[in-house]
Each structure stands twice: as structure tokens, then as C-alpha cells.
Amino acid sequence: MPEIEHPTEELLSALFEEQLPAAEVENLLAHLDSCRICEQRLGLIEPAFARYQRCRELIGARLPKPPRPWGNIVAEMQEVERARRAVPTLGGKRGTVPRWIGALAAAILLGAILFWPQRSTELRADTLLLKATSKTPRRSANSRLTVRTPMSTFLRPAVLSGTTSEAQEMGAIRMRFAAAHYDWSDPLSAGTYANWRAQIAHRTVEVSEHDGLSTIRTVASGGAITEASLTLDATNLSPVNARFVFSAQDWVEIAAAPDAPVDSRPLASAPGDAPTAQPESKAEQSVAERELMTRLAVDRLGAGAGEPIDVNVEPDGRIVVTPYRLGKQREIQLRASLQGIERVTVRSPEPSERQEEFPTSLAGADLAIDASNAIASRAHLLSQLAESFPAETEAELTPASRRDLRDMRVRHARALEGDIDTLVRVLARTRPLRLSMSELPDGDPVHKALLESAVAVNRMVASLYAEKPGDASAWQRLGEELSRLRDLARRYSQEVER
Amino acid sequence: MPPVSDDLSQTAAVQHRVADVYSAARDGVFRYLLALGLDAARAQEVTQDAFLRLYVALRDGAAIEDAKAWVYRVARNAGIDSLDRNDRESQYSAAIADTIASFAKDPEQELIEKEWLEGFQDAMENLSPQQRACLELRGQGLQYWQIAEVLQVRTSTVGEFLRRGIKQLKRWNECRK
Numbered sequence: 001m002p003e004i005e006h007p008t009e010e011l012l013s014a015l016f017e018e019q020l021p022a023a024e025v026e027n028l029l030a031h032l033d034s035c036r037i038c039e040q041r042l043g044l045i046e047p048a049f050a051r052y053q054r055c056r057e058l059i060g061a062r063l064p065k066p067p068r069p070w071g072n073i074v075a076e077m078q079e080v081e082r083a084r085r086a087v088p089t090l091g092g093k094r095g096t097v098p099r100w101i102g103a104l105a106a107a108i109l110l111g112a113i114l115f116w117p118q119r120s121t122e123l124r125a126d127t128l129l130l131k132a133t134s135k136t137p138r139r140s141a142n143s144r145l146t147v148r149t150p151m152s153t154f155l156r157p158a159v160l161s162g163t164t165s166e167a168q169e170m171g172a173i174r175m176r177f178a179a180a181h182y183d184w185s186d187p188l189s190a191g192t193y194a195n196w197r198a199q200i201a202h203r204t205v206e207v208s209e210h211d212g213l214s215t216i217r218t219v220a221s222g223g224a225i226t227e228a229s230l231t232l233d234a235t236n237l238s239p240v241n242a243r244f245v246f247s248a249q250d251w252v253e254i255a256a257a258p259d260a261p262v263d264s265r266p267l268a269s270a271p272g273d274a275p276t277a278q279p280e281s282k283a284e285q286s287v288a289e290r291e292l293m294t295r296l297a298v299d300r301l302g303a304g305a306g307e308p309i310d311v312n313v314e315p316d317g318r319i320v321v322t323p324y325r326l327g328k329q330r331e332i333q334l335r336a337s338l339q340g341i342e343r344v345t346v347r348s349p350e351p352s353e354r355q356e357e358f359p360t361s362l363a364g365a366d367l368a369i370d371a372s373n374a375i376a377s378r379a380h381l382l383s384q385l386a387e388s389f390p391a392e393t394e395a396e397l398t399p400a401s402r403r404d405l406r407d408m409r410v411r412h413a414r415a416l417e418g419d420i421d422t423l424v425r426v427l428a429r430t431r432p433l434r435l436s437m438s439e440l441p442d443g444d445p446v447h448k449a450l451l452e453s454a455v456a457v458n459r460m461v462a463s464l465y466a467e468k469p470g471d472a473s474a475w476q477r478l479g480e481e482l483s484r485l486r487d488l489a490r491r492y493s494q495e496v497e498r
Numbered sequence: 499m500p501p502v503s504d505d506l507s508q509t510a511a512v513q514h515r516v517a518d519v520y521s522a523a524r525d526g527v528f529r530y531l532l533a534l535g536l537d538a539a540r541a542q543e544v545t546q547d548a549f550l551r552l553y554v555a556l557r558d559g560a561a562i563e564d565a566k567a568w569v570y571r572v573a574r575n576a577g578i579d580s581l582d583r584n585d586r587e588s589q590y591s592a593a594i595a596d597t598i599a600s601f602a603k604d605p606e607q608e609l610i611e612k613e614w615l616e617g618f619q620d621a622m623e624n625l626s627p628q629q630r631a632c633l634e635l636r637g638q639g640l641q642y643w644q645i646a647e648v649l650q651v652r653t654s655t656v657g658e659f660l661r662r663g664i665k666q667l668k669r670w671n672e673c674r675k
Contacts, residue, residue, distance in 0.1 A: 015657065016664045022654035029642035029653050048667040055618045056637045062597045063529055064538040071546050073520045077513045077553045134554040410650075497655045 006038055007031060009045060016046050022490060083130060124207045125216045129197075129230075132190035132237040142259040142400060145188055146339040149173065149252050155340045158256075160185040173252060180224035180246070188239045188254050193230045199223075209234060213333075223247075241336060257340035258293045258300075259400070287317050288393045290341055292401050294319050295385070297337040299408055309334075311384075319344045368430075371423035372461040375485070378416045379447075379454035382492065385409060386447035409496040417489050423461070424482060433479040446492045453485040509557070516553045519565045524549065526638040527569060531577045532593040533634045540580060548573035567647035570640065574631075574648060595619060621667055629663030632656055 007028060014020055015028055032039050043050035143158035147170070156170060177184035181199055183192045193216070197203070200220040208215050214237075217229040227245040232238065241255040291313055298309050298321070310322040321344060323331055331346075338344050389397075389405055397405065427433055460478045524545055531541035548569045555562060562568045622630060628649065635645045646653040 016661050019658070019661070022652070025654040025657035026652075029657055033641040033643060046664060046668075049664055052633060052667050053637065056634075059594055059597050059618075060529060060637075062600060063532055064593055064597075066528055066542040067539050068542065070524060070542075073546075073549055073553075074513060074517055076546075076550060077516060080550065080553060081509060081513075081557075131554075131558065134551060414650075414652075493652060494655060494658070497651050498658065 006035065009041070012038065012042055012045050015042070016049070022494060122205055125197075125205045125218075126194070128207065128214055128216060128232065128237070129190045129194040132232050132239070133194065144257040144259060144340060146255045146257040146336070147173065147252065148255075150250065153339070155257055158186070158188065176224065176246060176250075176252075177244075180244075182225060182228075182244070188242055188256060190230065190232070190237070190239060193228065193239075193242070196225070196228065213240060240333065255336040255339065258297045258337065259404070286396065287313060287319075288389065288397060289401055290319055290343065291388055292397065292405055293341045294321060294338060294344055295388075296404055296408060297341065298334070300337060313388075317343060320347050321345070322347045368423060368426045368461050371419060371426055372458040375416065375419045375423060376454045376458040378412055378419060379451045382409065382412055382416065383447045383451040385412075386445065406496065410493070413489065413493040413496050417486075417493060420482070420486050420489055423457075424486075427461075427478070427482075431475055433475065433482065446488060446495060450485070450488045450492055453481060453488055456481050457485050512553065512556045515565065516549060516556065519552070519569060520549045523566050523569060527573050530570065530634060530638050531573060533630075534574065534577045535581050535592065536577050538593065541577070544573055544576045544580065548576065564644060564647060567640065567644040570635065570638075570644070570648045571650070594622075621669075624666050625663050626659075628659045629666070632659040633663055636660075 011028065015025070020028070032042065043053070141157070144155050145158050147154055147156055154170065174184045177187065180196075182196045186192050197218055200218065200223060202221045204219045206215075206217045208217070212234050213231050214234045215229055215231045217227065219227050224247055225244050226247050227243075229243045231240045231242070233240050239256065241253060244252045244254075246252075291311065294311055298311065310320075312320045312322070314320060319341070321334070321338065323334060323346070331348075335346050338346060385405070385408065394402060394405060424433060457478070460474070460481060464474060464478065527545045527548060528541050531544055532538065536544065551572055552562070552565055552569050555568075556565075625633070628651075631649060632645055635648060636642070640648065642656050643653050646656045649656070651659075
């Protein structure tokens with residue numbers, strides 16, 4: 001970030017008075033971060049800021065203190081380290097170490113003692129569970145699971161509280177899990193799975209990894225659950241699904257489902273083994289809510305921007321999802337994640353519609369084309385979001401859905417800026433590009449101009465690299481369009497982040 | 499595979515790094531969580547958990563450029579997650595409200611600028627959660643780029659939140675004159 005000289009009084013005042021260009025604000029804040037003098041000048045220029053700081057100091061001095069002495073972080077880190085290294089140490093002060101660390105350490109110890117011959121697999125399983133438990137974020141009250149049995153399919157909250165109402169079939173399953181000493185209140189969690197494993201005296205374990213998924217399969221003898229598999233997404237280690245086989249060969253499958261809208265009922269059942277989603281509550285969700293949930297589910301898979309997946313709302317309100325280029329496992333994941341959303345159908349594309357995987361990039365040209373393809377895909381996604389959820393539709397969404405929509409927009413807008421930077425870097429290897437501030441149109445929605453510009457850049461890059469070498473003027477035009485695209489992406493980011 | 503002694507020294511280096519950040523930043527993180535609306539016990543638990551997560555992430559090889567901003571971000575996310583929805587919507591800290599109320603009972607209240615505080619709570623409640631977060635994090639000594647890291651926005655957006663926040667505070671300040 002470039003340094004600037006001490007800013008003038010006018011410029012410092014402008015920071016709080018008017019909307020300065022983003023680059024200027026960034027430079028000013030960078031300067032204030034490193035210059036005590038100007039930070040103090042700012043307090044003089046804007047007394048409200050100084051007064052706020054003074055109030056904070058007054059209040060800060062009287063805020064409650066921590067109720068307990070602070071834990072010894074070094075001891076706690078060493079305890080985590082012992083668990084990671086599977087050193088059988090049970091002593092030591094527990095202090096404020098989260099309970100899961102103790103359980104996992106015990107599980108690792110048990111595995112090391114009882115299953116020496118297959119210790120490496122046991123350790124692999126325990127290490128995966130340890131990492132998964134530490135990485136899994138706390139779930140919101142709206143998180144839900146799809147539960148499937150041979151008799152029925154239903155939705156339930158991901159984590160049950162003591163007050164959650166319970167359908168009849170859920171009560172029966174709860175009792176089976178209780179008999180197996182498996183925590184039914186939070187069944188799709190690495191910590192719960194690890195705790196259950198720790199109690200099993202005689203077990204064998206397999207860990208398999210393929211198609212971006214890691215599956216831990218534990219076969220137990222002597223318990224009510226004879227086999228339990230937990231599948232984790234290998235990229236972020238979040239639990240994707242779990243399967244439990246009981247001694248009578250009955251089974252229960254549990255998978256993550258899209259979050260419930262804020263005002264929906266926590267639980268409802270759907271009979272049978274339906275391939276598509278069933279109504280989850282008596283209060284029907286709006287089409288916009290369902291479309292958003294569908295797009296969020298697609299987005300959560302990391303698909304949508306790079307892998308072409310069409311989400312179409314039919315005139316009768318049905319939502320049809322068509323994955324054009326998904327592998328089999330990913331398609332199964334997609335179907336699982338869409339369960340629980342009303343009236344959604346996953347359509348398998350005809351062989352003629354199916355798109356081939358992009359070849360892996362090998363050289364500079366492919367990298368540039370890949371980067372510009374990624375930009376076009378992401379701009380297309382942002383444009384679809386803008387078209388599907390204009391301000392008046394967005395206003396009808398629940399607060400939680402609005403937050404989800406904003407987060408998705410912000411995430412992709414920032415990723416788009418990253419994609420553009422990548423393309424500029426890749427292009428610079430062939431020929432330096434001069435980017436400058438561009439004149440942006442007023443009036444037109446930014447997302448439309450953004451999509452047009454992304455498509456134009458994509459076409460120019462393809463033409464320069466794949467079709468003809470291009471002369472200096474073609475590179476100059478590309479530089480101008482990229483400048484426009486970069487500025488539009490920045491403006492879009494600011495709009496959605498506001 | 500690196501020799502065991504290398505791994506041990508690497509572990510010690512990570513523990514050193516986390517311990518340094520812990521002693522320098524834990525009180526600030528704790529106060530920030532109080533301002534976010536957590537009670538003291540929960541704020542302490544989330545604070546400690548955030549530093550342990552930092553350790554696990556660093557041991558897993560995560561490239562964390564600024565550990566302090568990372569801890570604030572993790573603590574903020576966990577803190578917001580642990581609030582129930584109503585608290586999340588109101589986003590105003592009971593701990594701060596109680597602290598402000600305690601000034602009125604203080605026999606030495608004449609000695610402190612109590613008039614400044616009288617409208618402070620109202621002014622704070624009029625700020626959006628992002629505006630409040632920017633001001634609070636700055637108050638905890640974070641740099642503007644670190645605040646951007648915590649809130650996962652651009653630095654210029656932090657500037658925009660501040661500008662709007664200060665605009666609100668100016669109204670309060672002018673009323674107090």
C-alpha cells in the first residue's frame with residue numbers, strides 16, 4: 001500500500017464528511033494506522049470521535065472482569081499436542097480445556113492400547129476427528145438435518161434443545177440412539193461420533209478418501225450400533241452425512257440439510273423414501289425463499305460459480321436444478337443437500353447436454369483462459385442473484401435469509417476481485433498491462449455492466465490467446481476493459497458490503 | 499519427514515507465538531465480546547477457545563498473516579453464534595448498559611463526565627452493528643486493516659462504516675453541547 005505524506009486538514013475532515021474514492025480512503029486509513037500524530041489530529045478535527053473514545057475509556061475501566069483467572073494457555077496447548085501425538089497421558093490439570101479435547105485424547109489413548117496392530121488407521125481416524133471437531137463452527141438454531149430410515153424421511157434441527165417438539169418416529173429413533181449411548185441431540189458432529197467411538201471396547205476402523213470426501217467407518221461388536229460411518233468434506237472437514245446400522249440390521253442415515261427459514265417450524269415428517277424434497281412445514285415457503293435455499297445449497301457445495309448448475313424456477317413454482325458437469329459423488333452430495341427444500345427436482349442432463357470437464361491448465365495461455373472463464377462464471381452468478389432477488393423480493397425474505405443472501409453476494413464479489421487480480425498477474429507474464437481508473441456509467445445497474453464487461457474480457461482473452469496473437473492495440477483494448485471490469489467489481493463489492 | 503527435534507522446535511515456536519498473542523490480546527478480545535453482548539463467563543470461554551483454535555490452525559499449517567486479527571475474527575464469529583437471535587438483532591451489550599447505569603449510583607459521579615455518558619447508550623444503539631464493531635475494534639487498538647480482516651470487508655468499507663458511525667455520534671455530541 002503506498003505511503004502518503006501527512007494529509008491536509010481538509011482531507012482528514014473529508015474522511016468523516018464525504019464519500020471519498022475507495023483508494024483514497026484506503027491510503028488515508030493506512031496512513032492513520034502508522035501515524036500517531038495524524039490520529040491525534042483526527043481527534044481534534046472531529047470532537048465526536050474523541051469524545052466517543054473518552055466514554056469508552058470511562059466505561060472500559062468498569063466493565064466486568066473475567067469470572068475466573070485466565071487459563072494457562074501453554075499447558076492447554078501442550079494438552080492439545082499430547083492428544084495430537086497420541087501420547088498416553090491422563091494426568092495434568094484440565095482447567096478450561098474444552099471437553100472434546102479430553103474425550104478425543106481418551107479415544108486416541110484407547111485406540112493406541114487396544115488396537116495396536118491397526119494403530120495407524122485408528123490414529124488417522126482420531127486425527128481426522130480431532131481436526132474436524134476443532135474446525136466445525138457452532139451451528140445456528142436454524143441448522144437442520146435430513147434423517148432417513150427404511151420407513152420414513154424427516155427433517156429435524158441439527159442440535160436439539162430440551163424444548164424441541166418431537167414427532168413419533170423421531171422419539172423411537174431417539175430411544176435407539178440412547179440405548180447405543182450415541183448422543184441423539186447432536187448426531188452429525190465429529191465430537192459426538194468421537195465420544196461414541198471412545199466407549200466401544202471392541203472395534204475395527206476403516207478410513208477411506210475419495211471424491212473429496214473422507215469416510216470413517218467403525219464396526220463395533222457388542223453394542224446396539226454395529227456399524228457407524230461418518231463422512232466428512234475433505235476440504236473443510238465439515239460432516240456431510242452419517243450412516244448407522246443397528247443390531248437388527250435397521251439403519252438410519254443422517255445428512256446436512258439447508259437451514260430452516262427463521263419462522264419455519266423446527267420439525268415435520270415426510271413419508272416414504274422420496275427422491276425429491278417433501279414439504280417441511282405447514283406454512284408454505286415463498287418461491288423466493290425456496291430459490292434462495294436452493295442456491296445456497298448449491299453454493300455450499302462450492303459449486304455454481306465454476307461448475308455449471310442451472311437453477312430454474314418454473315411457472316408453477318417448481319425449482320429445477322440441472323448439474324451439467326458434476327461427478328457422481330458430487331451429484332449425490334447435491335441431492336442430499338437439497339433434501340428438505342420444497343418442490344425441488346434435480347434433473348439429470350441428457351448426454352448431449354452434459355459438459356466435459358475443463359482440461360487442467362498447463363501453460364500461461366490456459367491459465368489466462370481459465371481465469372477469464374472463472375470471472376465470466378462468477379459475474380454470471382452475481383447477475384443471476386441480482387435478477388432473482390431484486391430489492392423488492394429481497395425485502396420479503398426473512399432476516400436470516402437476507403443475511404444469507406448478503407453473505408453469498410459479498411463472498412462472490414470478493415472472490416471476483418481476486419479472480420481479476422489473478423488474470424492481471426497471468427496476463428502480465430505475457431505483456432505488461434497498464435490499468436487506469438475508468439469512467440463508470442451512472443444509472444445502469446452495476447451487475448449488468450459487470451456481466452457485460454466480464455463477457456467482453458473473456459472474449460478478448462480467448463481471441464488473443466486461443467485464436468490469434470493480437471497486436472498492440474488489442475492488448476490496449478484488453479487493458480482498458482480490464483480496468484473497467486476491476487472498477488465495476490470494486491463498486492459492486494462496496495454496494496453489497498454496505 | 500522432518501526430524502523429531504525439528505518438529506518439536508516448530509511446535510515450541512508455534513506455542514510461543516500463540517502465548518505472546520494470548521497475553522497481549524486476551525483482555526481486548528474479552529472486552530470486545532462483552533461489548534458484543536456476551537456475559538462475562540461466556541466471553542471468557544469464547545476468548546480462550548479462540549486462542550486454542552489459533553494454535554490448532556497454526557499446527558495444521560494454516561498461513562495466518564496476522565494472528566491478532568484472526569483471533570478477533572474467530573471470537574467474533576463464535577460470539578455472534580452463541581447469542582440468541584433477539585440479542586443478535588439488538589446487538590447491544592447488557593454489560594455496557596449495566597456499567598453505564600452504575601455511574602449514576604456512584605457518589606463521585608460529579609467528578610466524571612457523566613453528561614457525556616447520559617446519551618452515550620442511545621447514540622450507540624443508533625449505530626448499525628458494523629459501525630459499532632468498527633468503533634469498538636478501533637477502541638481495542640486494532641488497526642484499520644485488521645478491522646477489515648476481522649469483519650471480512652475491504653479497508654475502504656471500514657472507512658465508510660466509520661464515516662456513517664461518526665455522523666451518528668456527531669448528532670449525539672451536538673445535543674450534549
